[in-house]
Amino acid sequence: MSNLQLITLVAILAGPVLAVLVQLLAERRKIVREHQAATFRLLVSTRHLPSDPTYSTAINMTPVDFNGVGSVMAAHQGYIETITYQATPENVVAHEKQMISKQTKLIFEMAKHLGYDLSETDIQTTAYAAGGFVQRDNLMLRAWEAWPRIAEALESQVELSAPEEKKKLRKGAS
Structure with a gap:
């Protein structure tokens, strides 16, 4: 070759x-x-x-x-x-x-x-x-920041009403 x-x-x-x-x-x-x-x-x-x-x-x-x-x-x-x-x-x-x-x-x-x-x-x-998007995002952020305060307020309401609820339950059981 x-x-x-x-x-x-x-x-x-x-x-x-x-x-x-x-x-x-x-x-x-x-x-x-x-x-x-x-x-x-x-x-x-x-x-x-x-x-x-x-x-x-x-x-x-x-x-x-x-x-x-x-x-x-x-x-x-x-x-x-x-x-x-x-x-x-x-x-x-x-x-x-x-x-x-x-x-x-x-x-x-x-x-x-x-x-x-x-x-x-x-x-x-x-x-x-978009302005609407920014507004929506800011609203969502404020809402998320509010959740802990809302939870604390609800917990304090439950704690305040708990003794009264226990009395009602006791009266109903008697």
Whole structure:
């Protein structure tokens, strides 16, 4: 077998294998990018609604979907460190500003990695939440805050009426 025949045989066998490998790599990159874009979209769409469960999902999926993207992972780590810090009453306002700054940095790094043309200022100033949704959310928060007071009031009413109820039960048994 001559060198030309050997090269032809190797090309015939290796060509399809190489084509499949290239296709698999391209498909993997496409899937990774789709996951990254989905996480980015979730985070961008809920960035002014951190109580939304979707927001938490996006934050928690960031290390999975952006694993190996150093700038995003560093921004994520900075954001996590900031949100887990318990602010004292004196520095609540400064802490909230820092959380917003770290969140913006995280979103900006994701956008930059994905090739979106968004500035950090755009990220901070262009979010929209429907007024009705915000009102509903605030009403729900006030209601949840009221539940302990309601429970305490009901418990105190039961405690006050309990002796009278016991007397009525005793009279009825006699």
